[in-house]
Amino acid sequence: MTTPHTTDRRPGGEVTVAVCQIAPQIGDGAGNQRRIRAAVEEAAGRGAHIVVLPELASTGYVFTDAHELRSVAEAPDGPTLTQWRELAARHDLVIVGGFAELGGDGRLYNAAALVDPGGLRATYRKAHLWDGEKTWGFTPGGAPPPVVDTAYGRIGFMVCYDLEFPEWVRLAALDGAELLCAPVNWPLYPRPEGERPGEIVRVQAAAAGNRMFVAAADRAGPERGQQWLGGSVITDADGYPATALRLGEEAVLTATLDLAEARSKAISDHNDVHADRRPALYAPMVRER
Amino acid sequence: MTTPHTTDRRPGGEVTVAVCQIAPQIGDGAGNQRRIRAAVEEAAGRGAHIVVLPELASTGYVFTDAHELRSVAEAPDGPTLTQWRELAARHDLVIVGGFAELGGDGRLYNAAALVDPGGLRATYRKAHLWDGEKTWGFTPGGAPPPVVDTAYGRIGFMVCYDLEFPEWVRLAALDGAELLCAPVNWPLYPRPEGERPGEIVRVQAAAAGNRMFVAAADRAGPERGQQWLGGSVITDADGYPATALRLGEEAVLTATLDLAEARSKAISDHNDVHADRRPALYAPMVRER
Numbered sequence: 001m002t003t004p005h006t007t008d009r010r011p012g013g014e015v016t017v018a019v020c021q022i023a024p025q026i027g028d029g030a031g032n033q034r035r036i037r038a039a040v041e042e043a044a045g046r047g048a049h050i051v052v053l054p055e056l057a058s059t060g061y062v063f064t065d066a067h068e069l070r071s072v073a074e075a076p077d078g079p080t081l082t083q084w085r086e087l088a089a090r091h092d093l094v095i096v097g098g099f100a101e102l103g104g105d106g107r108l109y110n111a112a113a114l115v116d117p118g119g120l121r122a123t124y125r126k127a128h129l130w131d132g133e134k135t136w137g138f139t140p141g142g143a144p145p146p147v148v149d150t151a152y153g154r155i156g157f158m159v160c161y162d163l164e165f166p167e168w169v170r171l172a173a174l175d176g177a178e179l180l181c182a183p184v185n186w187p188l189y190p191r192p193e194g195e196r197p198g199e200i201v202r203v204q205a206a207a208a209g210n211r212m213f214v215a216a217a218d219r220a221g222p223e224r225g226q227q228w229l230g231g232s233v234i235t236d237a238d239g240y241p242a243t244a245l246r247l248g249e250e251a252v253l254t255a256t257l258d259l260a261e262a263r264s265k266a267i268s269d270h271n272d273v274h275a276d277r278r279p280a281l282y283a284p285m286v287r288e289r
Numbered sequence: 290m291t292t293p294h295t296t297d298r299r300p301g302g303e304v305t306v307a308v309c310q311i312a313p314q315i316g317d318g319a320g321n322q323r324r325i326r327a328a329v330e331e332a333a334g335r336g337a338h339i340v341v342l343p344e345l346a347s348t349g350y351v352f353t354d355a356h357e358l359r360s361v362a363e364a365p366d367g368p369t370l371t372q373w374r375e376l377a378a379r380h381d382l383v384i385v386g387g388f389a390e391l392g393g394d395g396r397l398y399n400a401a402a403l404v405d406p407g408g409l410r411a412t413y414r415k416a417h418l419w420d421g422e423k424t425w426g427f428t429p430g431g432a433p434p435p436v437v438d439t440a441y442g443r444i445g446f447m448v449c450y451d452l453e454f455p456e457w458v459r460l461a462a463l464d465g466a467e468l469l470c471a472p473v474n475w476p477l478y479p480r481p482e483g484e485r486p487g488e489i490v491r492v493q494a495a496a497a498g499n500r501m502f503v504a505a506a507d508r509a510g511p512e513r514g515q516q517w518l519g520g521s522v523i524t525d526a527d528g529y530p531a532t533a534l535r536l537g538e539e540a541v542l543t544a545t546l547d548l549a550e551a552r553s554k555a556i557s558d559h560n561d562v563h564a565d566r567r568p569a570l571y572a573p574m575v576r577e578r
Contacts (some may be wrong), residue, residue: 128567170508
């Protein structure tokens with residue numbers, strides 16, 4: 001069984017990307033599974049080829065302590081990625097989402113996975129941990145963001161705070177990511193009136209600086225008193241949002257993009273955002289300080 | 290002779306930063322000197338301690354060819370920096386601005402200088418050249434952005450397209466720049482309705498990603514048929530504009546900032562935008578490709 005959109009598939013050409021701004025809740029694993037299924041089915045019904053879920057989509061985020069986190073973490077062959085593989089196969093999708101991984105080494109990782117109709121293609125462990133993640137027992141990852149060739153284009157992915165490090169975004173872009181998918185959970189912070197949230201601004205800059213599409217799937221809230229931004233965004237390769245924001249709402253946002261545009265990094269007759277780099281001059285930035 | 294604002298000087302504390310959005314014109318060196326003087330004097334009269342001028346402020350930008358560029362390029366002891374040193378001394382200012390440098394090696398550089406009442410403190414040669422700059426005979430610089438201790442704080446600077454390379458911004462920030470000054474000339478490009486220009490978005494991201502203030506002085510136009518954005522912006526250390534934009538107008542924008550805020554890179558109980566970096570993992574980005 002496949003949804004009708006599969007006839008629209010144009011490898012290397014236009015694809016529809018969905019970001020699912022759902023509201024997972026700690027301690028409600030079954031409810032989170034339902035929320036994910038409903039959002040992915042809505043996305044598929046709207047013609048999505050690539051679906052991005054938030055960070056820690058199947059568990060919720062606001063853990064009390066390492067014990068609670070460990071109690072819900074699971075291996076890549078656990079129920080969460082099993083569900084995503086089934087949804088990907090049924091609807092002919094690429095799905096990227098975040099989950100709490102119990103590693104084969106017994107450690108806990110704030111992880112993400114990319115699945116497609118062929119199954120699990122890659123997992124990733126967040127390399128830059130945020131705040132409480134450092135006290136709940138997550139171990140930071142030590143591998144670069146994966147970049148995977150899929151039927152719909154070349155897709156890189158990373159998790160939330162990773163995006164704030166242009167070095168990390170650059171690695172994915174230099175590895176040829178046409179679309180960078182980012183499961184995120186952005187806490188709500190005050191900002192000056194009329195200003196677009198900084199998290200979105202930084203995604204825009206990440207996209208434009210690499211002429212790469214970016215799809216960040218944020219969550220809605222609240223959860224255990226924590227308010228969330230709900231700032232999911234899909235940008236074009238110039239860094240401008242490709243669809244209206246739905247700040248704070250539960251929503252599925254979609255945009256149709258020609259990912260092939262990201263293969264050219266040219267921005268003028270004599271400029272190319274990657275070829276113009278001066279890597280030899282950047283060496284001091286990779287020194288430990 | 291000093292202007293009254295000098296009594297407000299609080300080293301390491303609040304300072305007033307001005308960006309001068311003037312409209313230099315090719316072939317009108319005397320007029321460009323007058324425009325610079327008028328803008329700097331307006332800034333000083335409004336209490337500025339640090340004044341930023343556009344890229345190639347004394348010559349204009351739209352050269353026809355290398356011959357025309359060479360005819361107006363000058364050494365650091367030429368009339369342009371002589372004027373800026375005099376203005377800095379008279380009004381007790383730090384001035385950062387862009388000029389066309391004829392190097393001691395006979396080469397042409399798209400350069401910038403920082404002067405203060407003590408004289409010329411540092412020069413810099415744009416490392417990432419934009420479009421026609423590559424055909425007009427400019428040689429790209431090969432040294433990192435200078436970061437200079439001044440009476441008003443620690444100031445880094447670079448020129449226009451350099452800002453689009455987060456690596457370059459990071460180097461200045463890691464060297465302790467509290468304020469990054471950028472003389473720029475941003476061509477006007479179409480953008481989606483209601484969107485803030487991407488050049489400004491990327492400055493915001495540069496600031497927030499390093500918890501560093503940024504002051505970009507753009508130019509107004511037109512010049513030989515080229516339209517300019519006029520997108521000068523001063524951001525706070527969270528990347529939000531500290532003063533209203535004056536897109537496309539000739540204007541002097543000022544903002545009063547506590548540069549000491551940039552000395553802390555903390556953004557949560559357990560996060561610091563510099564200490565959280567994983568330099569060893571970034572090594573692939575400095576390889577030549």
